[in-house]
Amino acid sequence: xxxxxxxxxxxxxxxxxxxxxxxxxxxxxxxxxxxxxxxxxxxxxxxxxxxxxxxxxxxxxxxxxxxxxxxxxxxxxxxxxxxxxxxxxxxxxxxxxxxxxxxxxxxxxxxxxxxxx
Amino acid sequence: xxxxxxxxxxxxxxxxxxxxxxxxxxxxxxxxxxxxxxxxxxxxxxxxxxxxxxxxxxxxxxxxxxxxxxxxxxxxxxxxxxxxxxxxxxxxxxxxxxxxxxxxxxxxx
Amino acid sequence: xxxxxxxxxxxxxxxxxxxxxxxxxxxxxxxxxxxxxxxxxxxxxxxxxxxxxxxxxxxxxxxxxxxxxxxxxxxxxxxxxxxxxxxxxxxxxxxxxxxxxxxxxxxxxxxxxxxxxxxxxxxxxxxxxxxxxxxxxxxxxxxxxxxxxxxxxxxxxxxxxxxxxxxxxxxxxxxxxxxxxxxxxxxxxxxxxxxxxxxxxxxxxxxxxxxxxxxxxxxxxxxxxxxxxxxxxxxxxxxxxxxxxxxxxxx
Numbered sequence: 001x002x003x004x005x006x007x008x009x010x011x012x013x014x015x016x017x018x019x020x021x022x023x024x025x026x027x028x029x030x031x032x033x034x035x036x037x038x039x040x041x042x043x044x045x046x047x048x049x050x051x052x053x054x055x056x057x058x059x060x061x062x063x064x065x066x067x068x069x070x071x072x073x074x075x076x077x078x079x080x081x082x083x084x085x086x087x088x089x090x091x092x093x094x095x096x097x098x099x100x101x102x103x104x105x106x107x108x109x110x111x112x113x114x115x116x117x
Numbered sequence: 118x119x120x121x122x123x124x125x126x127x128x129x130x131x132x133x134x135x136x137x138x139x140x141x142x143x144x145x146x147x148x149x150x151x152x153x154x155x156x157x158x159x160x161x162x163x164x165x166x167x168x169x170x171x172x173x174x175x176x177x178x179x180x181x182x183x184x185x186x187x188x189x190x191x192x193x194x195x196x197x198x199x200x201x202x203x204x205x206x207x208x209x210x211x212x213x214x215x216x217x218x219x220x221x222x223x224x225x226x
Numbered sequence: 227x228x229x230x231x232x233x234x235x236x237x238x239x240x241x242x243x244x245x246x247x248x249x250x251x252x253x254x255x256x257x258x259x260x261x262x263x264x265x266x267x268x269x270x271x272x273x274x275x276x277x278x279x280x281x282x283x284x285x286x287x288x289x290x291x292x293x294x295x296x297x298x299x300x301x302x303x304x305x306x307x308x309x310x311x312x313x314x315x316x317x318x319x320x321x322x323x324x325x326x327x328x329x330x331x332x333x334x335x336x337x338x339x340x341x342x343x344x345x346x347x348x349x350x351x352x353x354x355x356x357x358x359x360x361x362x363x364x365x366x367x368x369x370x371x372x373x374x375x376x377x378x379x380x381x382x383x384x385x386x387x388x389x390x391x392x393x394x395x396x397x398x399x400x401x402x403x404x405x406x407x408x409x410x411x412x413x414x415x416x417x418x419x420x421x422x423x424x425x426x427x428x429x430x431x432x433x434x435x436x437x438x439x440x441x442x443x444x445x446x447x448x449x450x451x452x453x454x455x456x457x458x459x460x461x462x463x464x465x466x467x468x469x470x471x472x473x474x475x476x477x
Contacts (some may be wrong), residue, residue, distance in 0.1 A: 009301055009394050009450070010396070010446070011447060014443070014444060014445040015396075015445075015446060018443065018444040022190070026186075026187075026190060029183045029186065032179065035220075036219065036220040036307075037216060038222075040216070040220045041223070042158070043219065043222065046155045047157075049155040050154060058204070072138065072141075076138045079131055086465050087466065088464070090462065094445065111146055115150050118401055118435045119435070119440060121433040121477070123474065124439035170474030184373070192400070192401060193397075193399075
């Protein structure tokens with residue numbers, strides 16, 4: 001009985017949708033102060049902001065940016081799903097909506113990526 | 118660990134952010150087409166009341182939303198109790214608010 | 227004479243049963259003769275009758291009505307009297323034993339028997355009690371079975387209090403105040419009972435630090451409910467009604 005990465009009772013699509021929403025939310029909350037700090041550089045260190053933007057051109061940082069866009073997209077569309085679940089009449093198609101939210105997030109991230117290269 | 122009021126605050130801030138995130142995603146896809154520079158960002162935002170209000174509202178909603186979200190995580194994973202939890206929620210919220218306000222002022226004034 | 231289904235096959239089933247108390251416990255291995263038609267409760271009963279008389283577990287009706295035999299089977303909460311071994315072993319790799327543990331999220335008394343008192347206290351805390359609006363000398367109120375409220379109540383009333391949903395719920399694991407899917411589902415049936423007079427009292431009771439707003443809609447409760455109820459749907463109903471009441475300053 002080895003330890004499983006995801007416990008058996010959690011192995012269903014809507015739990016995965018939940019953990020994706022939780023982790024993307026945590027990721028965004030960690031990123032947000034950095035984002036604010038960098039934009040704040042424009043206040044009295046415009047050269048610093050440019051240096052940062054220049055640095056963010058390198059491929060590794062660019063790759064991380066797609067991750068951030070995906071976090072925002074997946075939290076946004078997953079959040080729309082939750083608002084619909086809580087405030088609209090119940091729909092039995094919960095798994096379909098969860099899959100749709102993830103698929104749309106991939107689509108948006110790809111659009112961002114295509115524009116960036 | 119949230120009651121109906123914090124729940125409402127989190128859902129309302131989420132609803133406020135729906136059009137704002139849509140806008141933000143669209144701007145991002147548009148803005149990065151020819152690379153980013155400080156001058157390019159500032160030429161779009163500086164002196165604009167519209168962008169000031171857009172990002173100002175965004176920062177307030179995000180600060181409320183994120184601080185309540187982190188409060189739930191702090192309780193469920195770190196087992197932080199009621200009093201400290203309220204303190205933590207307030208601290209995180211005001212931290213986001215201060216940093217965010219500074220950023221909005223920097224790019225719009 | 228044994229019927230076809232009761233005849234033992236030549237095979238033995240490897241079973242790992244969790245044994246211990248509130249402080250600690252370990253898995254014990256047993257070999258149980260395999261039958262063509264065998265429930266998890268049959269397996270546990272065989273071990274208790276033929277191998278380990280001190281094994282402690284609960285059951286009563288054996289037909290899915292009483293709600294006392296729920297356990298974790300291969301890591302998932304289930305009613306054991308109506309779960310067949312072959313169904314429980316579906317998706318389990320060959321060579322792995324059938325594992326049986328006490329329910330999650332509840333303190334263990336001994337072996338497979340949990341202390342259910344916390345679970346039932348939360349039913350009371352969720353104001354799961356009916357508040358009558360008429361006395362016995364008044365006529366019985368006529369409730370139309372076609373009314374929306376009655377339909378909503380009907381969808382949620384067949385709960386057997388087995389605590390499968392409670393064991394499946396991670397919001398319960400994370401927040402000890404959280405009332406849990408079963409108690410909130412019960413509250414929702416009473417909110418939809420037109421004869422009940424405790425609406426605002428109940429809406430307040432499910433709006434505190436352990437209230438319905440702490441549900442994360444993982445829907446494990448609905449996924450595992452043996453009676454195919456949908457506690458998540460009931461909880462979203464409570465979220466909407468408490469939201470309206472809070473905005474109108476009724477709670």
